Amino acid sequence: MFDVKTVEIEWGGKTLKLETGRIARQADGAVLATYGETVVLCAVTAAKSVKEGQDFFPLTVHYQEKFSAAGRIPGGFFKRERGATEKETLTSRLIDRPVRPLFPEGFYNEINVIAQVLSFDGESEPDIVAMVAASAALTLSGVPFMGPIGAARIGYKDGEYQLNPSMDEVKEGELDLVVAATHDAVMMVESEAKELSEEVMLGAVEFAHAACREVTDAIIKLAEQAAKDPWEMAPQADLSAAKQKLKDLIGADIAAAYKLTDKSARSNALNEARAKAKEAFADATPQDQMAAQKLMKKLEAEIVRGAILKDGSRIDGRTTTQIRPIEAMVGFLPRTHGSALFTRGETQSICTTTLGTKDSEQMIDGLTGLSYESFMLHYNFPPYSVGEVGRFGAPGRREVGHGKLAWRALHPVLPSKDEFPYTIRVLSDITESNGSSSMATVCGGSLSMMDAGVPLKRPVSGIAMGLILEGSEFAVLSDILGDEDHLGDMDFKVAGTSEGITTMQMDIKIAGITREIMAQALAQAKEGRAHILGEMAKALGEVRTELSAHAPRIETIQIDKSKIREVIGTGGKVIREIVAETGAKVDIDDEGLIKISSSDLSQIEAAKNWILGIVEEAEVGKIYNGKVVNLVDFGAFVNFMGGKDGLVHVSEIRNERVEKVADVLSEGQEVKVKVLEIDPRGKVRLSMRVVDQETGEELEDTRPAREPRERGERGDRGERRPRRDGDGGRGRGGDRGGDRGERSGGGGRGRGRPERSEGGEGGGDAGLPDFITGEN
Structure with missing residues (x-):
């Protein structure tokens, strides 16, 4: 019934199995990927036609974790999977970023990629398996996908790289790096590192690329057995004449616009040129008008890229390695626990740090069970930051992704929970944006935490690098603008301390990024980070030693x-x-x-x-602060050390005689006491008279010590007598005390209360331990 095709490889110590033909057969492409006991199903569907007037590529990736995959029932009221969690959103982006550039220009059919985790072994994150499954499903679907890609996670411990380490190994190691790549080129890098060098990071990317090739080879083998016929692409119209017309009409205007260093002035000049072009094509068909808009963007890219490659002239007049002016300040918000305003060129972020208790930790309900996160970083990008009118509401995928990137940059330098037992929340509000607001968040977030007194290991700075590549010519750009990002070939973000890299993220728009280009980008980024750290130190060079007065x-x-x-x-x-x-x-x-x-x-x-x-246990001879909790005729019970009570006998209140305890002490009174004795039953004997009640210092005991009596001096126990009322015996209360007083030939030790005692000489202190009666 099923025409099942499979491919298996041994990869990273486990078997990777790709299967198709059994499940989701109505999808254009469906692959069940199994790695160990983790299973992910990915299905791809593509629209067969394009909506009229559509001029963008509507690719949507959804990654979902089924709680049943780990044998769990979702928490909360509804008990079912609902909206995407932060992790699901980040993994969806992880799949989207490397596959999007591999669709041909002009392909506008809507595509859905849906990856679902069906089984989870609890050892390795399922995101890598989902990326592999998505790549395989797209390859089999027949859509014009210039893949496949492979994906791998790399760890680093004791100088060795690890392929697809377990979650525990990642925590214990120094690196968590995810790479997606075709057989020939790296397409995406996402990482968190514990201050590793550029050489180690570059080596990890190369190690991952080799592992990705094993996966792409396996996908190609599966495609040879089960791939659908490739879609026929409509021939592209010859637009060379229209392009030349635009160049003659507005080429000079565009070149002049990109020489304006102010973003607003440049934007206005470009809008005027576009309006001029739109007017020139007013009588053309809607298709030709849409094509003219595309040509306009291409023309802008050619002019900007050509100027950079030809003479190193950038949009705002900087050299390829120059960083925009930086201004930073801290503590400018009076009621926050820590705050910083970080401005780099036309990019600006207000970062605030809030310290909380354990109650403020974020509870996360996922496949691995309930977990708690004590460090949060939230990034907001309101439309006014780019001078636009737009949606303002809940954070989207971009905001979640940028926030997580900054989180990875700062997380490795945080103190341990033993050193700093606070929950930390960093909030970044972007108030201006023209390139790399996520790296501004890293810099501002670092400063705001230092302002709040969070003892970071070292300050962290971040920088975004760009690339212009034409054939064998290339230029690596430091601290890119927004337009340089859009018109360039690479978005490469690096953050770290003076000691090494803490995060690295790279998205490639073209194939062909060589080791030489990556090495130069990392070296240039290192210089830029050092410069930015120096500018940050002008605002605050060291962590504040005192917390804010408003912080818990x-x-x-x-x-x-x-x-x-x-x-x-x-x-x-x-x-x-x-x-x-x-x-x-x-x-x-x-x-x-x-x-x-x-x-x-x-x-x-x-x-x-x-x-x-x-x-704690009380120590004999130690002085404690206490509180009188009960008064009795023979002394006072004092609570000390929070949860312990002891007796201050009337003879230990003062050196002089105390007739009535209530004349000297009152309940609730604060006193200072010294522990004299702890009997085997844990009863504590205290003294006030040997402690200065003002200073708490010990006083010399001037009272003459009593001579201890030998046991024989207390007399014979006497002849045992039958019990009778009123004559002691072994009855309750004072009778028992009186009887025992007679029998012992001395002071009674009965358990009765003194006011009820009626028998024997010892009835007065009957029933109390020796240290209460003052006897030795």
Whole structure:
């Protein structure tokens, strides 16, 4: 029934299997890709006709993770997959970016690429499998796709590259790099690195390209068995005459416009030239008018590219390596925890940093289960930043992608949670844009975190590089403008510190980027990053040592895991009481790490002392702050160390005699006490008289010490007598005390209360330990 075709290769220690003909047979192309126990289905459909007047290529890529793939049910109220998550959006972009340039110019048929994760083994991210499946499905579909592409993830640890490392290996390593490439050329690079050198990064790209070739060869083998007939492309009309007409009409105007360094003036001049061209083609057919618009863009590209290659003259008059003027300032927003305004030429970003507690962490529900992210970076691109009227609302795919790129750049230099136990949110609002707003976000985000007191390992700067390539001639451009990005052949972004690269992203619009070009771009980017770091240091050279007065304070305590239950209490009773009484937030994890947070340091200190009082053991001879919690005739019970009580006997309150405890102490009174003794049952004996109640310093004990009595001095126990009421015996209360007093021949040690004692000489202090009665 099924005409199934498969190809298998051993790749990165696992079997990669590509299958078609069994599932989604009504799609133009469908491939089931299996790698280990991860399975991704990708289906491609293409419209057979083009809408009238359409002049763009409507390619849409959707990547979706099915929770059932990992044996999970989605969290939340609806219990089904809904809108795309951030990860799904980023993976959709990861597939889109390398395949889009591989469709021929003039192909405007709508195409849907839908990749769904059906099984997930929990070891490696499924994005690479999805990219391979999408490439294979497009290759089999018959649409004019100039692929296939392969994709690979590369790790780096102990000086060795790793092909498709597991998620744990990526975390432990120094690199997470994804490359997509045809057999001949690299098309896309996306990465996060722990300050690696240009040589290591370039080597990783070459290592990945070799691995991609294995995949493209496997896809070609599958296509030889199952590819559909290729679509016939309509012949392209000869537009040379129309192009020459435009060149004669507005060529000089375009050249003059691109010599204007101000973006607004240049835009106005170009609009005038376009209006002039539109008027010249007013009587032409709609198809010819649309073709003229395309020719206009080509003419602009030729003029700009030619000027750069011929004499190195860029749109704004800079040299190929020159960076636009930079101005940075920090702390200009009074109520934020950290802020920075970063301006480079006509690109500007307001970056703010907000510090929060563990409660502010982002909860992520994905294939690997619930996880929590304590560092967030959000990027916004309002239409006014480019002087336009447009949609203003929820962030789109572009905003999510640019934000994640800046996140990758800054993430490697963040302190560990032990060093800085805060949740960090960086917000970048682009207020002006003319090239590389994502790299402005990196620079502004770094400065705003330093302004907030986040102890970064080193400041991070970023730069966008461009490329003009014509045959064997090329020019690498530093700090590209928006127009240079649109008219160029490469968008290459590099961010890092003085020690190395933290992220690298590259999108290639043409095949043919050589190792020589990439090496020059990396070297030029290194010089540019160093220059930008120097300009940033003028605004703020070092991390602020003090947090903002408006930021919460967090203090951590590590306790033994066996004590966690005591701090939490039955049903959370103890920890709730600590929070309610002190006003501080208290979080405790399974390893015994406690985070106490509040904007009031006194609240943190109170909660900390309370917790330490629960988990620490009192030390004999040590002085503590305490609070009187109960008065009795023979002394006062004092709470100290937060959760421990001890007795200050009436004889230990003052050196002079105290007739009535209530005359000297009151409940709630703050006192300073010294631990005199802890008996085997944990009962604590305290003293106030040997501590200066003002300074907390220990005083010399001037009271003469009592001579300890030998056990024999206390007399014989006497003859045992039968119990009888009113005569001690072993009855309850004072009777027991009286009886034991007679039997011992000395002071009674019965358990009865003194006010109820009726028997024997020892009835007065009956039932109390020796240290309460003052006896030794």
